[in-house]
Amino acid sequence: MTKTDINFKFVEFLNEVYAAENAAVDRINLRIKETPFPELQQRLGQHLQETISQQNRLSQIIFKLGGEPTDAKAHLPELKPPMTTMLKKAIQDTVKSITDENKNNPLPEELELLRIKQDMIIEYSEIVTYRALIEMAQRMPGLDIDIIIPLLKHNLDEEISMEKWCSDKLSLVVDKLLPNIISAIKN
Numbered sequence: 001m002t003k004t005d006i007n008f009k010f011v012e013f014l015n016e017v018y019a020a021e022n023a024a025v026d027r028i029n030l031r032i033k034e035t036p037f038p039e040l041q042q043r044l045g046q047h048l049q050e051t052i053s054q055q056n057r058l059s060q061i062i063f064k065l066g067g068e069p070t071d072a073k074a075h076l077p078e079l080k081p082p083m084t085t086m087l088k089k090a091i092q093d094t095v096k097s098i099t100d101e102n103k104n105n106p107l108p109e110e111l112e113l114l115r116i117k118q119d120m121i122i123e124y125s126e127i128v129t130y131r132a133l134i135e136m137a138q139r140m141p142g143l144d145i146d147i148i149i150p151l152l153k154h155n156l157d158e159e160i161s162m163e164k165w166c167s168d169k170l171s172l173v174v175d176k177l178l179p180n181i182i183s184a185i186k187n
């Protein structure tokens with residue numbers, strides 16, 4: 001096991017994260033367009049810039065270790081409702097008469113709530129990924145951790161701050177979305 005072997009193994013781990021950040025850029029761009037909450041749009045815009053800086057920090061480490069940042073896009077963690085809930089409602093609707101009032105369709109508020117939960121799950125998974133990467137960097141022999149760890153820590157701190165912002169706003173978001181969900185039950 002040479003120093004080059006170690007470096008290449010660590011580049012593999014870094015590229016796993018890099019692929020997740022590639023996918024995160026697409027996801028954040030999509031969420032900026034679709035969320036009805038201007039404050040979230042703005043915070044997502046900030047996090048898009050942070051995510052691009054995170055990619056730059058990762059590339060810096062990857063190049064230093066003699067690797068190339070990947071173009072691949074990871075499959076981000078998802079929150080898929082079971083067939084018995086929203087998806088089933090949407091499928092049922094496709095076989096219904098067009099005169100039906102679409103009462104069983106998921107409401108835009110339900111979909112937004114689902115997507116906000118997904119946003120948070122993605123941030124949680126990034127936090128876990130960077131924490132694991134830092135733990136690994138500390139244990140892999142011969143890595144220049146004085147340079148690598150502060151860069152990874154910077155990325156981790158931005159993910160923690162994004163997740164905290166979302167958690168802090170969760171009750172406000174539920175306050176805005178839930179009344180329409182409840183009134184749709186009554187009607």
Ligand SMILES: [Fe+2]
Binds near residue numbers: 024123126159162
């Ligand atoms: Fe993130």
